[in-house]
Amino acid sequence: MKTWILYVGAVLLGLASSLLLDSFAVYGPALELLVPLVREVSLFILFPVVLVLYTAGSASLLRHRNTPTLYFSTLFWALSTTLVLTFISTMVTRFLPSSLLTLPSAVSAEGIDIVSPTFESVKALAVSDNAFTQLSLRSTHLLPMIILALIAGYSIKPSYEAIRPAYVITNSFAEAMLRLSKICALLFAIPVMILSADFFSSHQLTSLLSAALPLLGVYLILTLLMLLLVLPLLYSLYTGFHQGSPYRILFRGFAGLISSFFFQSTLESTPTLIALSEQNNRTKKRIAGTAIPLYSILGKGGSALLASATLVIILRNQVDMSMTLMLSIVLFTAFVSLISSFAMKSEVAFIMISAYVGIGSAGLSIPAAVIIILPFIQGLAALLNAAIALLGASYTSRIISTDDPAEYPQTL
Numbered sequence: 001m002k003t004w005i006l007y008v009g010a011v012l013l014g015l016a017s018s019l020l021l022d023s024f025a026v027y028g029p030a031l032e033l034l035v036p037l038v039r040e041v042s043l044f045i046l047f048p049v050v051l052v053l054y055t056a057g058s059a060s061l062l063r064h065r066n067t068p069t070l071y072f073s074t075l076f077w078a079l080s081t082t083l084v085l086t087f088i089s090t091m092v093t094r095f096l097p098s099s100l101l102t103l104p105s106a107v108s109a110e111g112i113d114i115v116s117p118t119f120e121s122v123k124a125l126a127v128s129d130n131a132f133t134q135l136s137l138r139s140t141h142l143l144p145m146i147i148l149a150l151i152a153g154y155s156i157k158p159s160y161e162a163i164r165p166a167y168v169i170t171n172s173f174a175e176a177m178l179r180l181s182k183i184c185a186l187l188f189a190i191p192v193m194i195l196s197a198d199f200f201s202s203h204q205l206t207s208l209l210s211a212a213l214p215l216l217g218v219y220l221i222l223t224l225l226m227l228l229l230v231l232p233l234l235y236s237l238y239t240g241f242h243q244g245s246p247y248r249i250l251f252r253g254f255a256g257l258i259s260s261f262f263f264q265s266t267l268e269s270t271p272t273l274i275a276l277s278e279q280n281n282r283t284k285k286r287i288a289g290t291a292i293p294l295y296s297i298l299g300k301g302g303s304a305l306l307a308s309a310t311l312v313i314i315l316r317n318q319v320d321m322s323m324t325l326m327l328s329i330v331l332f333t334a335f336v337s338l339i340s341s342f343a344m345k346s347e348v349a350f351i352m353i354s355a356y357v358g359i360g361s362a363g364l365s366i367p368a369a370v371i372i373i374l375p376f377i378q379g380l381a382a383l384l385n386a387a388i389a390l391l392g393a394s395y396t397s398r399i400i401s402t403d404d405p406a407e408y409p410q411t412l
Contacts (some may be wrong), residue, residue, distance in 0.1 A: 002277070003185055003255035003412045010189040014196030022201055031198045036193035042268035045184060049177045049271050050145050054291030056174035058153025059167055060286040067402050070287065073399055074294050077392040078411050082236060082301035082334045089305035090326050092222065093312040101313050116390065141342060178285060179277035183319075185412050188259055188272055195262035197377070208372050215313075215369075216376075222309055223380045227301070227387055237392045243309050243398040246391055252280035252295065253390040254410060260386035261379040264345045266296050271385060278391045280411045286395040295389035300347060302384025305375050307351035310335040310370060323355045325359065332358035349379050408412035 021027045059255035093101075158167040200206065207214050232246035250257070253276045257270035266273065274292045277283040283291075308329050313320065313407045332355035356364045 003181055003189075003272075004190045004251070004258075006186065007192055007199065007258045011196045012261075014193045014198075015200050016198035017193075017197045028201070031194070031201060034194045036195050036197050039263070039268065042188070042191060042263070045180070046142075046268060046270055047145055048349045049181055049184075049274070050142055050289075050293050052170070052173045052177040053127040053274065053285075054146055054293055055152045055156070057169045057286040057289035058150050059156045059158070059170060061290065062157040063167075066286075067132035069096050070107075070290060070396055071294075073396045074291050074392060075298065077300070077395055078295065078298035079390070080135045081231065081299070081336075081388050081392075082337055083330070084234060084303050084306045085230060085301045085305040086330045086334050088230060089222050089226070089309045090312055092225070093218070093298070093309040094321055094326060095314065096218060098317075099394075100218050102212075102214065106238035107109075125127075128288050140297050141344070142270075146293055146297075151376070160308075162216050171215065172283065174289065178275065178278060178289075180266065180273040182279065182412060185255060185272040185275040188269070189255075191268075192259055192262050199262060202375075205372060205375060208369060209376060212369060212373070216373075219309070219377060219380055222306065223302075224386060226305060226384055232389055235395060238395055239398060244394070249281050249390055249394050250278060250387055253386070255412070256390065257383045257386050260382040264297070264375060264378045264382050266382055267341075267344060268387060269386060272294055273389055273393075276412055277390060281390065281394050283393045283397040284401060285399065288342040288393055291393040291396050292389050295385070297341045298338065299385050299388040299392060300340050300351075300381075301388050303335045303340055303347040303378075303381040304337035304351055305384070307348045307355065311355060312350050312378065314364070314370065316368060329355055342367075345378060346374075348381050349374055350351055 017027075043090055058067070061070055081147075121371070144146045156163060156166045156170055157204050158164045166392055228247075232250070236245040236251075253273065256269050256273040259272050270292055274288045277292060278285055285409040310322065312326070313332070315325075319325070333351050336351045336354040336358070337347070340347040340351050353364055
């Protein structure tokens with residue numbers, strides 16, 4: 001079965017269960033038990049997959065002398081998409097009619113004062129004072145695993161015959177991890193069903209979304225504009241309009257987009273994105289196994305653009321939105337997005353608050369309505385981040401090799 005059909009069915013089943021079973025006393029406690037469980041299982045699978053695939057991919061890239069191209073193209077795609085998407089979203093939100101940006105009166109008047117992050121608190125997210133604990137400082141971040149895999153990949157580069165058996169064995173393990181990723185791409189429909197049921201069962205969120213349909217429409221329009229117009233256009237420009245259809249890439253990775261939305265992060269959906277990129281989008285294994293994990297750290301353009309749009313929505317009725325202020329918001333949100341993955345599942349709020357501090361203000365009073373719908377905004381941001389990762393991996397694969405690998409007879 002095609003994964004996009006499977007995942008759409010999982011979401012519909014989650015919606016149906018929330019409508020039919022929500023009145024049962026055991027339904028809520030069951031979700032409270034299952035939601036943390038599926039998240040932990042997803043992370044349990046993620047780290048060995050990334051460790052093996054990144055190690056094998058790094059060694060293969062070194063062998064073929066493609067390492068500089070991979071890191072340059074990945075960084076270029078991540079930074080350029082973040083800047084372009086953030087700038088467009090800021091300009092669009094700034095000039096939208098005020099009637100579309102009205103928050104529900106029941107909660108819009110209430111403000112929540114956010115304590116501004118200090119340099120030390122931001123530093124503590126990423127840097128340990130003890131070099132020996134650096135790799136274990138964050139248990140939900142791929143950077144330590146990537147550093148470890150990069151070192152291991154360099155060590156098994158087949159530069160002479162004695163190392164070649166280790167390189168071959170690692171590639172065999174990488175094939176096994178790729179097979180596991182493909183199995184996860186199918187089985188992760190179950191966690192998506194559970195997470196979607198939990199999402200639709202949140203009465204406070206769903207009632208506010210229905211009460212703020214114009215504002216909800218703004219976020220959906222921004223997401224669709226970036227997903228269906230800006231990102232495909234950038235991909236086509238960068239590849240010279242002759243390296244495949246970006247819409248085909250996005251459609252064949254649709255299951256990864258849905259998974260990222262309900263996980264509210266691209267972290268747990270990384271195995272699914274790797275499998276879909278390699279089999280459906282013909283991305284080379286060494287590129288999919290290295291670029292996709294890298295984008296879980298660098299590819300935060302979706303989080304940055306929705307953070308900047310939310311910041312403009314909050315500030316446009318409080319201060320004069322000059323061009324200087326809007327450009328400052330764009331630059332600071334793009335800059336902060338580079339470290340936002342340390343604040344997993346709260347990247348939009350982290351970027352928004354840090355950018356506000358960066359433009360020279362001490363604190364930010366966020367309307368309660370925005371706080372309540374942040375899970376929805378974070379989900380859309382994760383969906384866009386997944387799209388950036390899918391297109392970015394395909395972009396890198398196509399500039400490294402002009403010969404596309406053979407297409408699999410059956411897509412996931």
